[in-house]
Amino acid sequence: MDEKLTFIHAADLHIGAPIRGLRGLSDEWERRLIDAIPAAWERVVETAISRRVDFVIVAGDIFDSVRASYGDYVRFFAGLQRLDAEGICTYLCTGNHDPQSVWQKDFFALPPSATMLAADRPDFALFEREGKPVAIVAGRGYPNKVWSSRENIAAGLTRQAALSALGSRAEEAPFAVGVLHTGLNLDPVKAPTDPAALVAAGFDYWALGHIHRRYQDSESDPRVVFSGCVQGRDIRETGSRGVYVVELWSDESPRLTFVPTASIVWEQPEVDISDCPNIPSLVKKVMRELFAVNGTVSCEMMVTHITLVGETPLSEVLSRPGVLEDVRASLNDSYSEFYCDELIDRTQSPRDEEALRAEGMFPAVFLRTAETFASDVAGQIDFLQEEFLARGIPLTASLSEKKARRLTGEASSLVLELLAQGGDER
Structure with a gap:
């Protein structure tokens, strides 16, 4: 029978991150945005429990700030404790936003099933299922906010080094997974490392954090992967956000399933209003476009920056003082689950x-x-x-x-x- 390992690859929770760049929020929308990030972590936990995964990886930047509050720790550790109660292990590493030197260890102790990988050296752990070694988990976190440009964060993280550190039982484990918070070759400032060297290190899969968009080195054989952040934080982080459920099988390529975890999605749609004879028809068309965009993502609530384009006699009307803001208000009154933060007029007169x-x-x-x-x-x-x-x-x-x-x-x-x-x- 083929061996199988199933785990969740999550990263960049950024619990405690502030609301950025929004204006004129209602009390309800402010509450929604404040709750969105911790709620995304709760969905990660629920996904792990419902799918009965072997373990959960969080590859750095669990908290947004080096001064994370007690309340932020409460939300995160509540999830760890739920996973522990279900017998699901967690493997964590620190990132540049929450380096190990500033973790508030006096707030909570990690539950027995949770492992924080070291930040001052390559670290290795052995995951066992029913007393049988199944997977090596190797990684390293950030010790401080800034990673030295003279040091490679992946140095010493190889399967052979793991076997030497963990002993003979580790040789029985059919799988090996690496965990890092790194810029890879996409961000040369934040602990960059060579993806080819990671592939050559002998691991079946590298669960990476730091890059907030989803990325994998190969569509057919993904070995070096960013899961992206679990909840977009501003208009630059558009589209669905979530985690990967990863399945490893003996002698097969990793199988990745994306699971959305965000309760609010950010989008920047462009709407051609050249066929709209008046403002009410403009509002109706924009709303139709918003529902079409929302249909491609996996959550109902949406924050948008909308750009109006096209040649239209309405261009002159929209340029009048106050009109664009009135149209934005009308859009926000049309459907409570959509919030237009900015309406941009790039139309032209015929x-x-x-x-x-x-x-x-x-x-x-x-x-x-x-x-x-x-x-x-x-x-x-x-x-x-x-x-x-x-x-x-x-x-x-x-x-x-x-x-x-x-x-x-x-x-x-x-x-x-x-x-x-x-x-x-x-």
Whole structure:
């Protein structure tokens, strides 16, 4: 009979994280957002119990702050105690947000089934099922908030080192799992390490934390994996968030099942309102789009930044003082489970560019110049760099060709919009 190991790979709980970047929240929405992160941890625990997994891994940043409150510890340790009561082990490591040097050990003691992997050295544990060795668990946490650039966090973490440390019984274990909080090769600042070296270390699976989006080194044979955070904390962390249920079988590739744990999802939809004749129809279309977006994620509540686009006579209406904010309020009154934090207007008034060219006036000259400029992407980036430097503003390193094209298009549209608004006086 083939051996099998099932566990949950979780990371980046960030219990105690503050609400970031939101405005004008109702009391109800403030309560929802405060409860969302600890509630996500509770869903991790419930998933582990309902699926009867062998153990749970939390790969760092359990708490958001080095000064986590007593209440934060209560929520986390309540989950550990539930798992302990169900006979489910947990393996933990610390991260850059909650390094081992600041853990409040006087608040609670870990239950017998929980293991905190060391931060000052490579550490190894042996998971047994009914007295039989099943898996080596190896890893290392953060001792302090900053990891030394002169030290490799994965140094010494190999299957052979685990066998030497754990003794002959470990040789009977068919599986080995590594646990780290690392930037891998995706974040060169936070304890980076080489994914190829991890694969060569002899482990069946590496459960990693720190990168908040899901990532795996291979779709068909995932060995080096980030599960992402369990609950998005702001508008930059869009989409479903959760954990992986990992199944390891002898001589087979790991099988990963994503399980959503977030109660609130963040999204940034773009809605084309060019076919909306008035504001009520605009609101209805946006709501239809929001329900469509929400249908692709696995939780009902959603916080959004919505961008309105398209050529429409409503562009002039939306530019009037207070109108956009009134539309946002109307959207928030339409459905209590959706909250629009920001409504962005990038619509344009209808214009006939061919007619403008035929007139032969300044707009025609501008359009020809803009088209020539748009065809030279390298020239666009050089121009932007010169303009930024002339104003003493550093040019962002992330200015891609795609972003340069978008900025050029937006600038051209803005000029034509201003010309249209100014009429003959301009």
